[in-house]
Amino acid sequence: xxxxxxxxxxxxxxxxxxxxxxxxxxxxxxxxxxxxxxxxxxxxxxxxxxxxxxxxxxxxxxxxxxxxxxxxxxxxxxxxxxxxxxxxxxxxxxxxxxxxxxxxxxxxxxxxxxxxxxxxxxxxxxxxxxxxxxxxxxxxxxxxxxxxxxxxxxxxxxxxxxxxxxxxxxxxxxxxxxxxxxxxxxxxxxxxxxxxxxxxxxxxxxxxxxxxxxxxxxxxxxxxxxxxxxxxxxxxxxxxxxxxxxxxxxxxxxxxxxxxxxxxxxxxxxxxxxxxxxxxxxxxxxxxxxxxxxxxxxxxxxxxxxxxxxx
Numbered sequence: 001x002x003x004x005x006x007x008x009x010x011x012x013x014x015x016x017x018x019x020x021x022x023x024x025x026x027x028x029x030x031x032x033x034x035x036x037x038x039x040x041x042x043x044x045x046x047x048x049x050x051x052x053x054x055x056x057x058x059x060x061x062x063x064x065x066x067x068x069x070x071x072x073x074x075x076x077x078x079x080x081x082x083x084x085x086x087x088x089x090x091x092x093x094x095x096x097x098x099x100x101x102x103x104x105x106x107x108x109x110x111x112x113x114x115x116x117x118x119x120x121x122x123x124x125x126x127x128x129x130x131x132x133x134x135x136x137x138x139x140x141x142x143x144x145x146x147x148x149x150x151x152x153x154x155x156x157x158x159x160x161x162x163x164x165x166x167x168x169x170x171x172x173x174x175x176x177x178x179x180x181x182x183x184x185x186x187x188x189x190x191x192x193x194x195x196x197x198x199x200x201x202x203x204x205x206x207x208x209x210x211x212x213x214x215x216x217x218x219x220x221x222x223x224x225x226x227x228x229x230x231x232x233x234x235x236x237x238x239x240x241x242x243x244x245x246x247x248x249x250x251x252x253x254x255x256x257x258x259x260x261x262x263x264x265x266x267x268x269x270x271x272x273x274x275x276x277x278x279x280x281x282x283x284x285x286x287x288x289x290x291x292x293x294x295x296x297x298x299x300x301x302x303x304x305x306x307x308x309x310x311x
Contacts, residue, residue: 062156101152101186102143106134109233116240129256132264140263145217155187162199192230228255
């Protein structure tokens with residue numbers, strides 16, 4: 001399709017999806033032929049779609065069996081360059097490579113805390129908890145993954161994997177994942193969202209099945225606490241995206257307070273060199289990809305995770 005074609009088409013819009021943000025399927029009619037696109041019209045639309053295309057293309061190149069091939073982002077016939085990714089309309093602080101997952105996650109969470117405060121105002125308790133989390137909890141609970149000979153292999157994750165972002169192809173019956181918020185991370189970051197109460201995948205069976213497929217990172221006894229911390233990212237993202245997110249914000253605060261009680265009080269130097277190298281060359285994502293497939297199969301089958309995995 002050429003830019004000339006786009007300028008002459010007639011657009012019909014239908015709301016689709018379960019996102020908090022306004023999204024439309026735009027059917028473009030040209031000489032009797034219908035082309036379907038995903039369309040976002042507000043001020044965040046262009047960078048959001050560029051990020052969506054770049055992220056979905058990366059997922060497709062890594063896991064084509066469970067990721068639909070994305071159509072190029074079009075504006076006057078030009079393909080999008082690789083762009084920062086978005087979770088909903090909110091840009092994620094993942095646009096720069098880091099040699100440490102600890103500092104990468106801290107930057108991501110700090111950005112969401114600041115965005116949530118901008119959208120909904122400051123809570124003194126939450127501000128205090130976040131400052132302690134950034135200074136003490138993250139260096140201890142996440143930093144230990146990169147100390148004492150341990151390292152984290154960067155994985156390409158979907159970034160927003162929950163039941164409404166998993167579907168079944170009408171013609172093939174194949175399981176697909178979509179509407180991604182892609183970035184490179186510790187693979188367990190993918191399943192922190194499964195601890196969030198407003199998602200159906202909060203059932204512990206999904207997390208346990210994941211652990212059956214891919215062993216927990218050491219120290220394994222801190223696995224659930226790591227997922228609780230990773231889940232705070234999802235909760236703050238949700239709170240920042242709505243005007244009535246008080247309940248989910250309170251849950252994020254309580255999670256942080258629980259973690260501070262267990263892991264606070266220790267200051268660790270994050271300037272020391274870590275062994276993990278978060279570069280594009282290390283983007284092999286086999287473990288994250290298979291975990292996505294595990295979750296997709298379980299959700300689509302509408303059964304417990306333990307019985308719905310298709311090998």
